[in-house]
Amino acid sequence: MERLLYFNGALVPEEEVRISPFDHGFLYGDGIFEGIRAYQGRVFRLEDHLGRLYQSAKSLWLTIPETRQQMAEAVLATVRANHLKDAYIRLVVSRGPGDLGLDPRQCPKPTVIIIADQIQLFPESLYESGLPVATASSRRPSGDVLNPQVKSLNYLNSVLAKVEAAQRGVPEMVLLNQLGHVVEGTGDNIFIVRNEMLVTPPRSAGILPGITRSVVMELARGEGIPVVEENFTVHELYNADECFLTGTAAEIIAAVSCDGRLIGDGRPGPLTRHLRARFMEYAANEGVSAYPGLSVI
Incomplete structure (x- = not known):
């Protein structure tokens, strides 16, 4: 067609x-x-x-x-x-x-x-098994250099990280800022689970505040799951109970290892699986209809 x-x-x-x-x-x-x-x-x-x-x-x-x-x-x-x-x-x-x-x-x-x-960033099998990720050698530019809240066509920083991912044999990279704090993936926000609490980097870390990120936070808080926005390091990522990435294209996908260290038990965790299911259910019933006569919730 x-x-x-x-x-x-x-x-x-x-x-x-x-x-x-x-x-x-x-x-x-x-x-x-x-x-x-x-x-x-x-x-x-x-x-x-x-x-x-x-x-x-x-x-x-x-x-x-x-x-x-x-x-x-x-x-x-x-x-x-x-x-x-x-x-x-x-x-x-x-x-x-x-x-x-x-x-x-x-x-x-x-x-x-x-x-x-249509788009598919990762094979469907990785949504079941989870992503191995690695930390990128290049850093995210600080906000006084390039404001991350402007979703511009300048994605060279992410492209270089994807080049490194290909060279290191992993599907995705995690980027840090100049202070060594975890920021996000190449095109995704990041969450870790710590003691049944969601932790995600704050805007001040240099993130793009994603739409999917905000929906996940809304859904979690609506179910009484604690959500905090605070800086964390790669050490804390390695030792998290769970980790997942969020984005419009990626939706929600678990990261199960980083730099060769297993995150949790090396499988998508229960909170990640629950939030992905809740997100997909919510997304299927929310939005502006492109077709006359289609009911919209």
Whole structure:
């Protein structure tokens, strides 16, 4: 089936999408994006994702041509046009074409692209057995260098960590900040379980505060599971009872070893399994419908 993309105001076939070589998103990584999920025809936490997108745009002094309502409708239309019920949606806004200089004022019209497709970051078997992970040699940039709350197109730090993962034979890496505190994965937030309490790094550690992360925290607190946001080290990660990663693409997946040390008993722990089941149940019944007549909870 022909894939249709939203491109600068219209749904067009994939092969007809043309990005200018002078687009500053291509030349300099000057732009922002959101990864969004649809479950059973409902787009999950759409308003949260759009809120973060427009906040990121404001920080980058980037004016998105569409209003938030128009962008929401464009996301739903793209899912619908591709006849998808379960989908991964990539919404990208670049600075747009300009000259070969850095000045954003030379880019009068941003480029807006929405892709609705499928994604699988890890094989299904790893959701059952858990991930072996390792700590990356490169550190996350500090917030005064690159604000992690801006979900920008600059992902080179994560790409280099993925290169290291491939070289070390593990599917995912854990990144630390300049103080040696655990921050997150290459594209995921991280939780550890300690004495039946969830611990996740605070925003001050340099994390991107993920949408899935916030949902997991809401679900856990709703069940009386203690959740704290505090810094922790690799030593504490090694000695945690459980560990799992969260993200829109990854959803919830256990990490069962780090740098060759087993975490807990080396298998996905009971709290991780419970929260994953609760999250999938919640996601299947929440969201904005892409299809008229489909009931939305």
